[in-house]
Amino acid sequence: xxxxxxxxxxxxxxxxxxxxxxxxxxxxxxxxxxxxxxxxxxxxxxxxxxxxxxxxxxxxxxxxxxxxxxxxxxxxxxxxxxxxxxxxxxxxxxxxxxxxxxxxxxxxxxxxxxxxxxxxxxxxxxxxxxxxxxxxxxxxxxxxxxxxxxxxxxxxxxxxxxxxxxxxxxxxxxxxxxxxxxxxxxxxxxxxxxxxxxxxxxxxxxxxxxxxxxxxxxxxxxxxxxxxxxxxxxxxxxxxxxxxxxxxxxxxxxxxxxxxxxxxxxxxxxxxxxxxxxxxxxxxxxxxxxxxxxxxxxxxxxxxxxxxxxxxxxxxxxxxxx
Numbered sequence: 474x475x476x477x478x479x480x481x482x483x484x485x486x487x488x489x490x491x492x493x494x495x496x497x498x499x500x501x502x503x504x505x506x507x508x509x510x511x512x513x514x515x516x517x518x519x520x521x522x523x524x525x526x527x528x529x530x531x532x533x534x535x536x537x538x539x540x541x542x543x544x545x546x547x548x549x550x551x552x553x554x555x556x557x558x559x560x561x562x563x564x565x566x567x568x569x570x571x572x573x574x575x576x577x578x579x580x581x582x583x584x585x586x587x588x589x590x591x592x593x594x595x596x597x598x599x600x601x602x603x604x605x606x607x608x609x610x611x612x613x614x615x616x617x618x619x620x621x622x623x624x625x626x627x628x629x630x631x632x633x634x635x636x637x638x639x640x641x642x643x644x645x646x647x648x649x650x651x652x653x654x655x656x657x658x659x660x661x662x663x664x665x666x667x668x669x670x671x672x673x674x675x676x677x678x679x680x681x682x683x684x685x686x687x688x689x690x691x692x693x694x695x696x697x698x699x700x701x702x703x704x705x706x707x708x709x710x711x712x713x714x715x716x717x718x719x720x721x722x723x724x725x726x727x728x729x730x731x732x733x734x735x736x737x738x739x740x741x742x743x744x745x746x747x748x749x750x751x752x753x754x755x756x757x758x759x760x761x762x763x764x765x766x767x768x769x770x771x772x773x774x775x776x777x778x779x780x781x782x783x784x785x786x787x788x789x790x791x792x793x794x795x
Contacts, residue, residue, distance in 0.1 A: 515608035516558060520640035521545075523612075523648070523771070525787040530617070530638070534558075540565055542601065544622050549573045549584060552621075563603040563615075570621070597621040606637075606775050612648035613640045614773060614780055614789065636788040637780060639771055648771060650716035656774040657718070661781075661792035673753050674779070674792060681711040681720050684753035689729060692740045701745050703729040704753045718772040725762045728755035 517536055522529040531543040534556060542565065543551035554568035570593060574585040603617040618635045641648055663672035673684040686704045693699050709722040729745035746757040771789070773780040782789035 516563065516605065516613065519643040520613060521643060522787070523639040523641050524782065524785060528622075530640075532640070534563075547575060547582070548622070549575050550622060551587070558605075561605045563605060565601040565603075567599050567601070594621075606778075606780070607773060610649070611642050611645040612650065612771075613642075614638070614775075615640065637791050638788050639780070639782050648716065650771060650773060652772070652774055654713055657772055657779065660795040661779045662795050663790055663792045670750060670753060672790060672792060674781070676711065679710045679712065681707075681709050683707045686748065686750075686753045689743070689745070691743050691745075692738075694738075694740075696738070701729070701743075702748045702750060703727070703745060704748045704755055706753075706755070706758065718770040720768040720770060722764060722766045722768060725764055726755070726758040727760045728758060730759045 514536075516534050519531065519533040521531050525546070527546040528548050529545045531545045533541045538555050538557070539553065540556045541551065541553040550570070550572050552567045552570045554566045556563055556565045558564075570590045571587045572590055573587050576583050576585075598620050601617065601620040603615045606614045606616070614637065616635065616637050639648065658676050661674040661676075662670060665671045671686045675682040684704055684706050686702060689701045689703045690698055691701050705728075706724075706726040707720075707722055708724045708726075709720050711718060711720045713719070728748050729743055732742040732744055734741055744759055746755045746759055748755050769784040771780075771782045771784075777794040779792040779794070780789045781792060
């Protein structure tokens with residue numbers, strides 16, 4: 474098993490689906506919402522993936538057309554080469570790839586020196602493509618696809634990883650996100666790869682309501698597997714603070730609840746309610762909890778898309794304006 478295969482097996486990262494239409498950019502222009510788009514100098518510098526500790530992408534773009542990309546954390550992989558940036562799309566052509574071993578000494582993670590890789594699988598992609606949605610002084614948002622670490626689907630079963638990511642410029646401690654508060658108001662929806670509604674956010678006044686849905690596979694009493702649509706609902710109020718979207722959660726509700734395991738039938742027992750697939754509202758919320766908690770979220774609006782990433786998430790969820 475190769476080092477790449479060992480890393481993938483350990484990471485357990487699932488494919489993130491939800492390809493967005495590639496957006497066209499013009500140098501130093503603005504969209505209808507007055508969001509500043511990028512010019513060719515906006516991506517220069519070093520950028521680190523926000524919200525990911527174990528496998529963060531760290532990208533450096535130089536003015537001479539060269540780049541370096543490291544899969545940081547516990548990964549021990551990097552590559553370098555040349556890049557082009559045109560119409561909001563960065564295309565990196567890999568020239569060299571590097572790796573280093575990692576070991577534990579007295580409970581501390583210790584890395585060895587970088588070694589150039591000489592044995593590279595001919596199946597590994599030699600390019601990486603990133604679509605830039607916005608590039609600001611302290612952060613950028615882009616979509617990057619498969620490479621040798623998150624590689625495209627092949628006979629080994631690897632699946633293309635395609636996620637929308639907030640990246641922080643290394644000159645800053647946190648992103649300085651400044652958008653018109655009115656841009657986030659309204660109703661926003663997200664869909665899965667089959668076009669089914671899987672997320673909904675409603676922002677009215679200072680009130681916040683969010684739904685998230687996912688299918689739950691349950692074995693019924695006859696022993697047949699059935700798929701049940703379940704939904705979670707979060708309500709509260711919000712405010713902006715230093716550019717962050719802060720949600721003060723007051724209630725959390727769920728349309729299903731795990732009730733235990735039946736040893737005789739081998740079934741996991743759930744209680745669940747019907748969920749309206751067009752609103753994600755449950756006919757009856759099975760569990761309801763009144764709580765006091767705070768969520769710090771990065772939000773950005775571009776082209777009637779809401780980029781929404783919670784503080785400890787590794788990628789953004791993208792909603793469109795309804």
